[in-house]
Amino acid sequence: MTKYGFLGTGNMAKAMINGLLQQNILPKDILVSSPNSAARLSDELGVIALPAQELINQSDMVILAFLPNQLKNITSQLNFKNRVVTSVLAGVTLHELSQAINTTQIVRALPNVNVSLNQGVTALTKTELISSNQLVVERFWSLLGKQYEIAEDQFAVFSAVAGSAPAYVFKFIDALAKSGADKGLSFELATEIVTQTVIGSANTLANSDKTAQQLQDMVASPGGSTRAGLDDFNQQNFDDVVAHAIQATINHKHL
Numbered sequence: 001m002t003k004y005g006f007l008g009t010g011n012m013a014k015a016m017i018n019g020l021l022q023q024n025i026l027p028k029d030i031l032v033s034s035p036n037s038a039a040r041l042s043d044e045l046g047v048i049a050l051p052a053q054e055l056i057n058q059s060d061m062v063i064l065a066f067l068p069n070q071l072k073n074i075t076s077q078l079n080f081k082n083r084v085v086t087s088v089l090a091g092v093t094l095h096e097l098s099q100a101i102n103t104t105q106i107v108r109a110l111p112n113v114n115v116s117l118n119q120g121v122t123a124l125t126k127t128e129l130i131s132s133n134q135l136v137v138e139r140f141w142s143l144l145g146k147q148y149e150i151a152e153d154q155f156a157v158f159s160a161v162a163g164s165a166p167a168y169v170f171k172f173i174d175a176l177a178k179s180g181a182d183k184g185l186s187f188e189l190a191t192e193i194v195t196q197t198v199i200g201s202a203n204t205l206a207n208s209d210k211t212a213q214q215l216q217d218m219v220a221s222p223g224g225s226t227r228a229g230l231d232d233f234n235q236q237n238f239d240d241v242v243a244h245a246i247q248a249t250i251n252h253k254h255l
């Protein structure tokens with residue numbers, strides 16, 4: 001069976017590993033390496049903890065999931081033996097990866113945290129892969145959600161509207177729930193109601209041939225209370241607030 005090797009086992013690696021396990025990938029086919037948490041993860045989930053070079057030797061695909069500023073330090077001591085390597089290191093370009101790693105088979109990926117429920121959205125750009133590696137990469141990301149091959153210069157905007165956006169959706173849910181709580185619902189109940197509403201609304205949009213703007217207009221009948229709310233959002237320049245936050249996200253430099 002295909003073996004996936006994770007160098008780094010922090011939040012993003014764990015999200016991917018959870019997603020793989022939910023798709024019935026066996027723990028023994030998931031290899032992990034990190035200074036502290038890999039051994040603990042092995043105890044918890046039954047995945048296999050290995051020293052980094054041993055992990056590379058045994059993996060069909062290696063996933064780099066440590067912090068971006070550790071790239072040179074970690075990879076300079078390793079021989080990737082022309083394995084296909086997928087990096088999720090935010091802000092690190094294909095060119096920088098190819099300078100740091102001695103393989104021609106490189107994928108730059110940008111997943112979001114929803115990979116842990118197999119509902120991730122992942123951007124990909126890659127070097128020319130041999131067909132067996134191409135299949136391994138496609139299968140890996142399809143297990144975790146949807147994948148989109150985009151130009152590398154679009155990674156920054158993708159990072160804002162897909163990578164960071166789960167946090168912004170949580171923020172909107174939190175704001176709606178707090179408003180519900182201010183008006184008498186318990187905060188827990190308000191959060192549950194709003195969460196279900198967001199899930200249902202996203203599914204309605206995903207299954208519709210209408211745009212998000214058209215669906216807003218369908219919910220808001222003229223002169224009705226939803227229209228009053230939408231008018232108020234517009235008076236407060238809600239779209240500008242969102243655009244401003246997206247620009248701040250794009251402007252931020254990765255550590």
Ligand SMILES: NC(=O)c1ccc[n+]([C@@H]2O[C@H](COP(=O)([O-])OP(=O)(O)OC[C@H]3O[C@@H](n4cnc5c(N)ncnc54)[C@H](OP(=O)(O)O)[C@@H]3O)[C@@H](O)[C@H]2O)c1
Nearest residue numbers: 008009010011012034035036037065066067068088089090
């Ligand atoms: N979190 C997200 O939503 C997200 C989204 C897109 C991309 N990313 C990218 O994913 C990467 C990881 O982010 P994260 O949030 O998971 O960070 P994190 O939770 O801080 O995890 C960093 C991991 O790197 C490991 N590490 C440190 N030194 C190492 C070494 N010498 N060899 C192997 N592993 C080593 C750490 O190991 P120990 O635990 O053993 O100390 C830890 O597991 C980053 O490059 C980030 O840009 C994250």
